[in-house]
Amino acid sequence: MCLVTLLITVGLLALPFPASRAAPQPGGPTRTSSERLELKRYVAAGDRAYAIGAQSGGFPPMGWHIRGEMGGVWAHPIKLLDGYWFSLNRTWLTAAAEFTAGAGYVQFRFPAVDQIEVTRTEFSPDGSAIVLVGLTLHNSDSRPRVARLTMVARSEVMAAYPWGWSQPQDAKEFNGKDSGDFDPVSHTLLFTEPGKPWYAVIGSTPQPRTGMVSDDIWGPIEPAERDDYLEYGNGTGGSLRWIVPLQAGEETTLWIGIAGSHRSEAEARDALAGGLADPEGLLHEKVEERLALLAQTRVSLPDPALQAAFDWAKLNLADLRRTATDLQIRNVDEGRAYPDPVGTLPEVSGIGAGYPDYPWFFGTDGAYTAYALLVSGQWETAKAHLRTIRDASRALNGDTGKVIHELVTDGSIYFGAVDDPGNTNETAQFANAVALVWLWTGDDAFRDEMYDFVKDGLTYVTSTLDQDSDLWPEGNGMVERPGMGSEKLDVAVYTWQALKGLQRMAMSKGDTETAAWAAERIASIESAFDAAWWMPTESLYADSLCNPGDEVPPEEREANGWTNVCVEAGQQLQQRHWINATPMETVAAPVERAHDALDRLESDIFTGDSGLFHTGIGGGPAEQGELRVWTLPNSVMAVAEANYGRLGDEQALFYMRAIAGTLDLEMPGALPEILPSPEYDPFVDFRERAMFMQAWSAYGIQWPVIHHFxxxxxxxxxxxxxxxxxxxxxxxxxxxxxxxxxxxxxxxxxxxxxxxxxxxxxxxxxxxxxxxxxxxxxxxxxxxxxxxxxxxxxxxxxxxxxxxxxxxxxxxxxxxxxxxx
CATH class of the missing domain: 2.60.40.1180 (Golgi alpha-mannosidase II)
Structure with a gap:
């Protein structure tokens, strides 16, 4: 491929610089880190755009959905940039001395260059597809200095889907080569993907002196590292330059805006203009909104770690809010297809599951997160998310009421169509979330708009998906692992819980027929549950039951090394998965059974130093266990313990503190997806890590405090x-x-x-x-x-x-x- 360089310069002298402006002082609570910053990720998030990079100030390749491409700047449903880097007087600012997370913003403090101190402030105003970056230059010298500042940006204008393994085209094939331009009139960089209305635009106040675009512009990225940015990328480079005279002791702030649109160049430029018109005012407004959120549900706890985790979890949930427009709903069949859309959704909102690889919408994540959203006062986010999942599910699955699993911001549904073998639990958990929202808000209109969908879904789960009519629906649940029986424990108990919610809503609406049907089904489940699932020799409920056809032939067992799988119909299978806690989480277990099971789950087989293993020692089909600890199983275990009055330091509090103890694991003030555990190192390659901020982590902190304590x-x-x-x-x-x-x-x-x-x-x-x-x-x-x-x-x-x-x-x-x- 021929590399073409475009160079445009404007003037030979520095453009006029405004009067001195102090560094932004946003206020509010902060958490700071100064160690191993190059190994830690961060996000500066709004509901329409965000930036993800390293706390040292750079943007290494991150994420695995599109390998190396899940960081950078995004304005969903498209990515805008792989990253941006700054140099001051020919010294690259890529080794921050300190990183601070605040209420709706982040800041980097860099070592001084030629006695010029640099602070970088980043945030994204909610409601606008822009990330704003403030560079504050402070001359600490007793004499004047000149700051020669350069910004280098690497574009990557690409869609949120397809991903790295998608067919018929992967991300690199689907997204073409970016083109770029420096506009000497507006003094902006513009990047686009030819043939698509996708645009990224970069501008600043004050305006830069010069700008240029070239495939050869890489800033501090060494040649040996560049292939990692191009594995699935097709970006180009651009730069902007400023000359900033600074009097002795003077401090001034430049604001750079990175805006985008998947609709038009004009929309991207409007977002840029709006952001740069008053960045300090937008930052103040953002922080005030976050402080108002913190003023809701103000808890006072005697445990400082839990207190901090409770408060910052509220901010995490706000940072994970997502709004997307123009979704083309299509079933991409786990990456095997890219059909024409079956419908469109003009605009959706809700809670993204986690950064950087799960910024979009999930059925089950939203259901768990609803508990935290409700007690933290973020009701509208919970309602909006449930509406989004309903609308996408209706568009794809029609009147079945089956809830989809994963909705990307472009409308691609990766899993959860009617023909998919799950996840059955999501339809039940959705119904429970709707009932919970209604009980907390008293919003009968919301109940009414969701009612038919909930009723359809639970009818579908208890009929079509209960093929043998034994009360236990078939299909995948939360444990997405092979070798289990068709009927899963979590599916069974979440279905029971959902039916109780439906019964209550039906009674309130005067739908006596549905209320009676739900009550009868509830009673039948309660009568049959213990005999069907309890395993006295294990002091646990089976985590799956084997149906006819689940039997694994000897040759398949030998080939996979499986020693603990279904060998006959009717078999109770215990593979030591974390869903063993769900009968206690839902209070489906009688008290005596619950205490026996919880005692067992607290044992060293199931619980390690950081909490409940995904699969206990000796568990799974090959009896090898899976000794990684997610925050979700810890949350489920904390709720399960608290439901039965087990609040001790080695019981509910242990699992809650395990989650809270990760608050500064990577990004200060962010609760992650997976805890450090025997089989998980949180500081492996950025492209192989779990999420550094995960929505459902708040469930195990906030819900037990309000609902139980x-x-x-x-x-x-x-x-x-x-x-x-x-x-x-x-x-x-x-x-x-x-x-x-x-x-x-x-x-x-x-x-x-x-x-x-x-x-x-x-x-x-x-x-x-x-x-x-x-x-x-x-x-x-x-x-x-x-x-x-x-x-x-x-x-x-x-x-x-x-x-x-x-x-x-x-x-x-x-x-x-x-x-x-």
Whole structure:
């Protein structure tokens, strides 16, 4: 291929520079790292665009969906740049001394060059397809200095799909060679992919002195490293230059905007102009929005690590919000096809699963994350996500109600069509998420718009997908591993849980026929579950059941090295997968069974230093285990333990603290997907890593604190508030303020000291209130007072333990004191 160089210069003198402007001081909480920055990733995220790179200041190839291409700058459904690099007076700024994550922005501090100190601030304003980069130059010398600044950008205008292994064309084949241009009128770089309306534009305020475009522009990237950027890429290079005179002690900030559009050049330029018109104002607005989010669900916890994880998880969820437009819905059949679209969605929003490889929408991730979104007050994100999944599922799967698995931002559905063998659990978990949103918000309109889809989906799961009519639907569940039986444990219990939600919604709508059907199915599952699934010799439920046709022939077993698979129909199969915790997560297990199973799951076979293994020691079809620890199994285990009153330091708190302990593992303030564990090194090649920020990680921190420790369970449609805490034995107490419940905000606190247990609830008038406390095993109340007056109460046995409950009403604050003998 011929390399063509285009060089355009504007003027010979520095363009006028504005008066001194100080470095951005965004405010809000921060977390900082200064070690091994070149090995750690970061994101500066908005809902329409984001930048992902290394905390040292560079942009090495990252990610595996499109190998090496999941970092850089994205404005979904397209990527804009592989990265950008700055040099000051011929010194490349690629070795930051310090990286700071803030509330909606990030900052890099670089070593001084010629006594000029450099701070780089990055953020993406929500609602706009632009990333803004502020370079603050501070002359620390006692005499004037001149800063000769260069920015090098490597374009990569490509679609979010196809990926590296896709057929009939992979990412490199599908995306053509980028072309670029420097416009001497607007002083901007423009990159595009010929034949497509995809554009990336870079500009600045003040404007650069010169600019150029060439395939040969690579900045600090050494020749030996360049092939890694071109494995699936077809980008080109561009540069911009500024000359900045600085008086002694002077500080000034340049703002660079990187904007894009998959529709038109004009739209990209509009985004650029909007961002550069007032970058400081947009940064202030972004931080204020994040601070408003932090002001919701303000918890006070005696554990500093859990406190920090709870708060930063709220920010993670905000950073993972995603909006995309013009989705062409097509079934790409796990990368084997690229058919014509079956429908379009003009605009969708929701929660991306994780950075850098899962920035789009998932059925099951959204269902787990809904718990955290609700208790952190991010209701609209939860609703929008569920609508997105419903609409894409309807477009692909019609009136079956089957929920898709994975929706890319261009509309490609990788898995989850009717013909796919799963993931059956996602349809059930979707239904449960809808019911949960309704119970917390009281939004009957939302219930009504989702109701038919939920009903269709659960009808489909319990009929078409239960081919042998034994109550246990077939199909893949959360453990995406070969060698399991057709009927999975998590599918069974999530289906039961979903039917309970459907029954409640049906009753509220007066749909007595559906309510009766769901109730009958629930009762049948409860009656049959223990006998079908419990394995006394294992003290666990089977993680799958074998149907006729699941039997693995001897020759296949030998070829795969499988020693623990289905060999006969009706077999209970125990492969030690993490889904063993799901009957306790859903409270499907009777109390005695639950404690036996949880004891077993806490053992060294299933749990290591960082939490619950994906597959315990000796587990799996080849009995080799899979000793990696995801945050999701830890979350499920924490919820499971708390459901049965097991809040100890080696129980729920252990799994919660394992998640919280990773808050600064890679990006400061980001909860990752997988924890350091025997079979996972979080600092392998950037192209082989898991996510450094994962949405569902918040589930195992925020939900147990609000739902279990504080015991807050709203039933907004019924106008009822249930607050029955259970404080961990090692804690003196905890509290929450500004918790959104319906159209109100609620505050609650719980404390324990020397056999006395205090619960306080502050809420507006108009609620019926169950206020109480869950007593330790063996304790009995000797007195119960409400607002200082003896109160009538009842003691109710539950899976958590004996709950002392008093029925009353809200307004303004009610305090219950339970004293035990």
């Amino acid at each position: 504080l015991g807050i369970r709203p039933d907004v449609p019924a106008g009822h508030l249930y607050v029955v805490p259970q404080v961990p034995e090692s804690w003196p107490g905890l509290s929450v303020e500004a918790l959104k419940v319906g159209s109100d905000e609620v505050s609650a606190s719980a404390a324990r000291q020397d056999g006395q247990y205090t619960t306080t609830v502050c809420a507006p008038d108009g609620w019926t209130l169950t206020i109480g406390y869950t007593l330790p095993a063996g304790a009995s109340p000797t007195s119960v007072t409400l607002d200082g007056t003896p109160a009538s109460y009842e003691v109710v046995p539950t899976s958590r333990g004996n709950e002392v409950r008093v029925e009353t009403t809200t307004g303004p604050c009610r305090t219950l004191v339970v004293t035990t003998g």
